[in-house]
Amino acid sequence: MSVLVFDLDGTLVSSMEDLVATLNAVMTAAGHAEIPKEDVANMVGMGARVLLQRGLDFNKVSWTEHDIEPLYRDFLEHYSANIAVHTRPFEGVVAALEAFRNDGWKLAVCTNKAEKLTLTLLDALDLARHFDAVVGGDTFPSSKPQAEPLLGAIRRAGGEVEGSIMVGDSETDIKAARNAGIPVIAVDFGYTPVPVHELDPDVVISHFDELPAAVAGLAKAQRSAMA
Ligand SMILES: O=C(O)COP(=O)(O)O
Ligand SMILES: [Mg+2]
Secondary structure (H helix, E strand, C coil): EEEEEECCECEEEECCCHHHHHHHHHHHHCCCCCCHHHHCCCCCCHHHHHHHHHHHHCCCCCCCCCHHHHHHHHHHHHHCCCCCCEEECCCCCCHHHHHHHHHHCCCEEECCCHHHHHHHHHHHCCCCCCCCCEECCCCCCCCCCCCCCHHHHHHCCCCCEEEEEEEEEHHHHCCCHHHCCCEEEEEEECCCCCHHHHHCCCCCEEHHHHHHHHHHHHHHHHHHHHH
């Protein structure tokens, strides 16, 4: 069984508004300036602790690990309560997930968002029912771009590495896929400081409607490579 493994933020869901609102609530409560949305879009993808660190760097505030924990607790509290105010699946996501499932694919999420937040968000958007496995940034000892969480997602979904494909929006997803030895499809509407096509994914798509053809192309290439 092959698994399609999806990143969450910037891939399955448009979550920037709610991430910005929480980050800025935490920043201002701590006496720091708000950060513009366009800049926050370049800071997402390595989990909330790194988002806070990048936010402090952006505001030229020096910090140590010790400073991050109380901010992280505030972040979790505010974000858990406001996780799906504006966040929605990108257009075509639900139809694509249903179509792949009907075609016999297993589906998984592999995100650097904390597992608990991920499950809360997937439930709030009624997306959880589509997935055979959900892996967050703290599910395994390491997170993307390491291969471990991606391979763990494939295993937990009951699938095999061979034939599985990653779908993501950023460098961490592409590197995790390379580290795991599986192909990667990049969406070009997500959150990344570098345009995804410069990061050398196998395929770039601009809408979920393009995903079935991209997956079919990669599956065909894999079959002929094996023949
Ligand atoms: O940075 C995060 O919190 C998560 O980002 P991801 O879903 O794109 O892995
Ligand atoms: Mg992402």
